[in-house]
Amino acid sequence: MRYLVDLDGQRVEVVLDADGVSVHGEHVAAHLADVEGTTVRLVTIGGVQHRVVARRGAARGQYALWIDGWRLDVEALDERARAIRDLAAASAKASGPAPVVAPMPGLIVRVEVAVGDRVVAGQGVVVMEAMKMENELRAPAAGVVRAVHVEAGAAVEKGTALVEFDDEDAA
């Protein structure tokens, strides 16, 4: 089975067979084993052990991996699934900048933009309070405010869309 693994801005091809893996054309024995009674897995590659903790992400093949003292977001898909997702990603790109969503539950302290405002990438748009600290949420890219879904004083759940944008040239 051939897997394409995206991590840390690169794509690594990993071919699995009965007794190991091939990476960059080099074959090595590799094995994944659970550590009983824990969520830890032991990945042994050519005799070298790596203790791994993995948490599934939103979509199939996506994991947060803790390995060797690093935390990495990875996406591992077989060839066919990889091709489908690449196509989906290309078509999603056309629909304007990502909205600002609440990264945690909390209170809205202030909304700093109104519908129709032009924003630059990194500009603060909403101030939220959580853990008694104020956190400024910023626009991910330049754009024009299409909708503001909250007002000061509102309590919001994690993941709530707060402000949506259109592309700059779309307005």
Added chain:
Amino acid sequence: MRPARRRSDQVTPPRPAVPVRPLRKVLIANRGEIALRIVRACRELGIRSIAVYSDADAQAPHVREADEAVHIGPAPAAESYLRGEHLIAVAKELGADAVHPGYGFLSEREWFARAVRDAGLVWVGPPAEAIAAMGSKIAARTLAISAGTPVVPGTTEPLRDAAEAAAIAERFGYPVLLKAAAGGGGKGMRVVHAPGEIAGALAAAQRESKNAFGDDAVYVEKYIEGPRHVEIQVLADQHGTCIALGERECSVQRRHQKMIEEAPSIAVTAELRKRMGDAAVAAARAAGYVNAGTCEFLLDRHGEFYFLEMNTRIQVEHPVTELVMGIDLVQWQLRIAGGEPLPFTESPAPRGWAIECRITSEDPANGFLPSTGRIEHLHLPSGPGVRWDGGIEAGSVVGLSYDPMLAKLIVFDRTREAAIGRMERALRELVIDGVETSREFHLRVMADPEFRRGEISIQWLEARLPHLLAQRPGEETIRAAAIAAALLADRDRRGRNGRGAARNGSAADASGSAWAQLARREGLRD
């Protein structure tokens, strides 16, 4: 071993003798790791302990380890851990003879210390009068000035408005620091670099302070650039002995929140330690201080130090002092409260080096936003020179009701370099699965050349953070992670197919995908 209760022959009390009445039963008005720390000290001294808990903490380790435990209300602190009168009533009802407040919550509330005393209970901390003298930063400055302890130039009266703040800032020169009088932990603090920012910063500082402490008094001081945060631990008994127990350096801070602390400080010589210790003891004596307390200083590049404030309680970072001084500070808090005299009158010299990393449920890769969830698995580091002061275990639920600090990982070794190596090893052993934590951030700091050289100041982390977060793993880790991911994905794919086939023939359990079931079966979060 139980400590000797006799007064040491070497100490001649200058005051009328205080009777030694060892505490029998202590109510711990706190939660999390510090509550557990106090339970442990009580048990070692043969004192019974009473834990209190909110709805959110019913299953918490500190509750289970105590001799007795009492439910005190719903999760919000204002309805549980901050209900001072209720806590005192509980203490009386259960026959406690003392209250230990820990840090945070009610620990620096003069009224609470007074109410505990008025109820006929022993307060494990300084007298209410000393808390009053040091509790407000403005009062503490005034007191320090009178004791001859150097302070940072600043105002002693709360600001009336932005115009007054701007006028004073012009006099000191920018940048200036706006600070909440009742503040702490970075809340209600703002650095102002230019006149245009001052009105907004003042409003934000007042709002934060009002929300966090119910008080919006804010004052302004000269902002000293590039200073280290160096604090002196003070311990005073009821018999007139007051000593300094060396320094801790807490320069690695983010938004005025300490992240990493160490003892001793690479910037402090024996001579400077003596001078800072004398200054701290002078300030403590001026306040009539008893029990454990900490004088915080800024230390500039030229070895000049300025008193900031005194924390009239046990500090989060007290373990680094315990390790290099060989003194159990929490035990001594309890022993001093019971009237025991300190067995030494001279400040000991530090032996070795200790470092503490605060393990928080914050996501460093995402602006340190708080992370919530259930701890699915916890593996603690151990072995030589490693200490874990934690308030979590597998199964603990991390919510948003309280501070995001989960635990403190502390190491001790002969030298700073060896301690850093030991901390790296301990962090690598640590597994916390279920929430994002500061673990990887600490690993990056331990590997950072500037940190390793000790070239740090209180602004260091803010400036260095982008560089730290941009660090990438080496080729071998990338390769291992890619292989691990492919093996995991392959197993998940096969598990899904296998279960899917079985489910197709069954009418039962239409809820949830095979994916979610697989996740549950494997103990993974879906």
